[in-house]
Amino acid sequence: MITNNIIGFQLSAKSSERLFSVNPMTLENLEETFIPATEAEVNLAVEKAFKAWRLYRNVSGEERAAFLNEIAKGIEALGDMLVQRMKLETGYPEARILVERNRTVAQLRMFAEEAVQEQWKEISFDAALPDRKPTPRPSLRKTMFPIGPVVVFGASNFPLAYSTAGGDVASALAVGCPVIVKAHDSHLGTNALVAEVIMQAAQKTGMPDGVFSSLNGDGLATGKLLVQHPRTAAVGFTGSQRGGRALFDLGQQREIPIPVFSEMGSVNPIFLLPEKIKEDTNALAAQLAGSMTLSGGQFCTQPGILVALNDDRTDALKLALCEKLNAADDALLLNQGISKSYRNGIAEIKNSLDVKLIFHRESGRDNAVSPALAVVQAQQFLANPKLHREIFGPFSLLVLCQSYKEMSQIAEALEGQLTAAVFMQEVERATALPLIEVLIEKAGRIIVNGVPTGVEVCDSMTHGGPYPATTDNRFTAVGTHATQRWLRPVTFQNFPDGLLINT
């Protein structure tokens, strides 16, 4: 099977080059071949998206909702074919894939509802005051307006929920922005199946040609063409800090800068106060180990740093954590890049004089890795900023503090995060509060007595946070407010009734 690029309602395959997906379990190329987009194809996709924008933004909310609901239905109709393909490309267990598929179609339906309700328009109105002295006031009506063609770079770890028909795409389509998806190299086949569903849904529901395109190609080269195209209005990216920053820089260096929403690394620190550790050490260890190793630790909200006092209670927790990790399976990582980074990260920890690897075991297959836990003293952690960075996968670093003051110093020293959590007993409020005051400066979501994995899709979610968690901490990538990234305000002054119907 050869799979083409999808440019609006056309399949397109101009390049003679070929791409392949890799099976993470066998490390062999999968059979299907994929054709990367040429520069001309990239340009065509963006030009089509621009033309589509002029029509699509005037399509009614009900019609856009029908389009999004049709995509959801189409993804469900792919049934086991999609599940099996995603399994081949990710190595995820079926249960994990089904959860992600459910979330993806639920998100599409939620944004369909948003398209109809139109609360994202945030309409405000100031009536004319013709008799006001010294100057009359004209009528002013303000509404949010779709920003234009949006380019989305999907995430390796969420082929459905953060990729081809994921939250970025659904939220942009809901508010009237056409989308061009750059398919992730790791799951070209999953992308192809979903992209075809979107194309067919667009045709079936009468959307304009160009409202959606899907392009294969090298992340950096194709990405650069997409971000630099003068008709591109905004960019969504989920992935590494290196990649996200590179795209952000390209976006800001343009003659006309554009917003680039890169969601990047995060170590999601968890501060463990002693009375809470004591309460039920074993259950806490199980909860933490579960969050560390869920989906092979390949969640952007995986807790990479634990912070606790250096005392007997923490010693007990350490032992219990090692037991839980010992009972956990090896994690099959998504691709060779990720498993190589993980192995290198663990090797560096092993060779470090300051850090002690207290749980790790040898693992067999190339992409299968052992969960790992390491321990470091607070002062060593503070002296070595490299330890503050993410090792993507099922690893956490436990930072041992001599005092609450050191705990606060750790909080102060951390980079920006998607989340930060505090485990505390009621009696520990006075200790927790100053810690939380610092964590608010560092993270988009602050959690009490809960692990960071499990990102609720709702109005009140903030999936975002200060750099390097994201390149723009004023927005969320998950939940209904994700639409705000693709909008800008426009005011209509002194407009006669009925001149503009759809704004």
Next chain:
Amino acid sequence: MITNNIIGFQLSAKSSERLFSVNPMTLENLEETFIPATEAEVNLAVEKAFKAWRLYRNVSGEERAAFLNEIAKGIEALGDMLVQRMKLETGYPEARILVERNRTVAQLRMFAEEAVQEQWKEISFDAALPDRKPTPRPSLRKTMFPIGPVVVFGASNFPLAYSTAGGDVASALAVGCPVIVKAHDSHLGTNALVAEVIMQAAQKTGMPDGVFSSLNGDGLATGKLLVQHPRTAAVGFTGSQRGGRALFDLGQQREIPIPVFSEMGSVNPIFLLPEKIKEDTNALAAQLAGSMTLSGGQFCTQPGILVALNDDRTDALKLALCEKLNAADDALLLNQGISKSYRNGIAEIKNSLDVKLIFHRESGRDNAVSPALAVVQAQQFLANPKLHREIFGPFSLLVLCQSYKEMSQIAEALEGQLTAAVFMQEVERATALPLIEVLIEKAGRIIVNGVPTGVEVCDSMTHGGPYPATTDNRFTAVGTHATQRWLRPVTFQNFPDGLLINT
């Protein structure tokens, strides 16, 4: 009189260098001397602002409102001293100064009300669902949170309303962000008077030391230190495209990029449809000439481009416009930089083969310039992007079109704008609508049958627009929503009652 920098509650004068304001009427230095901030003083101001942020963000809305209201009262109490100083530094007539002062204190009081009402918090709440299957939902509460210390670069043309206690400053202070103002070189004395009022108001109402600082200094060198300081969280700027872009680039190139809201140039095109011109040519000419020359044409919403069909009606309008301009006084521009740019711009127009200067007269004093009107054919305009750029001052370029199609081509070719306007008769809806559809892509505010000058301060104002009008078209610099630039969302998950009171 020697005026120092104000750093929190301290006056500070470490530098041996001296700065002066220039009287635009005489081109001579005014008597007072001003001391620029050293690098150490810049750092101190930002560090103090950071420390103040941790206290100020927890100050109640009522207390912040008392602070803002006290500033408004203090500005009024300066009375004629402030008016006379501003007159010396701007050459503005007293009536113009009083209007700006009224707007400034009204803005402060509006943002005081915002501080109390707290609608900018945009609080949303999703209650816990402990019995949900397969996983329970934790409670989630989302609120907007002040982003941190804000640096404001005031505007040459609005020493009060867009500078020391202007909209950027008042909106940031209202939501809990400390502010450091870089005083504009053109009105150091006006800045000093207002800055002292703010310092005293902060002391009187018990605000934390560092909530406000005012620094003198070279725009680029001092500006660079301020924007690059790691504790600076956001920047507001109003001025030239060169300056605004330079600060934007500095902000984006930081290790941790920050939002830089530069409001820059705009030609605020006005499209004049023939039936409307015919209706009352003389009144229309008076309205246009008034908007062109108001405050010496030194408004960011001054209409620099007029677009009309090349026909008898436009000929009549042209004549009427020249008559109105002939009756208008010369404009005294704010400083030598502005008058030099204006004179150069007019000289280039004079020397151009394509453009015909149809109104201009010789003017005497250095900073006093004649209003000017030039005419160009649409195809020549399209071929020469230089003509699309702003000549700051009382100048407009009339673009003559052979057809409505050419009019649309002009709209398509324009850069981003703060505003765009269409003058039309009811019978011209069908002609206006496609034009408006293009103008929405280009501007933050679209006006029917009105001039762009006169920016209403209210909920529904958008004072912003696509680049190069601003560096971030997703926000407004005027009106209640101006607060949104200084906020980011934070979600509190599973928080026990009463743990965080003020969020």
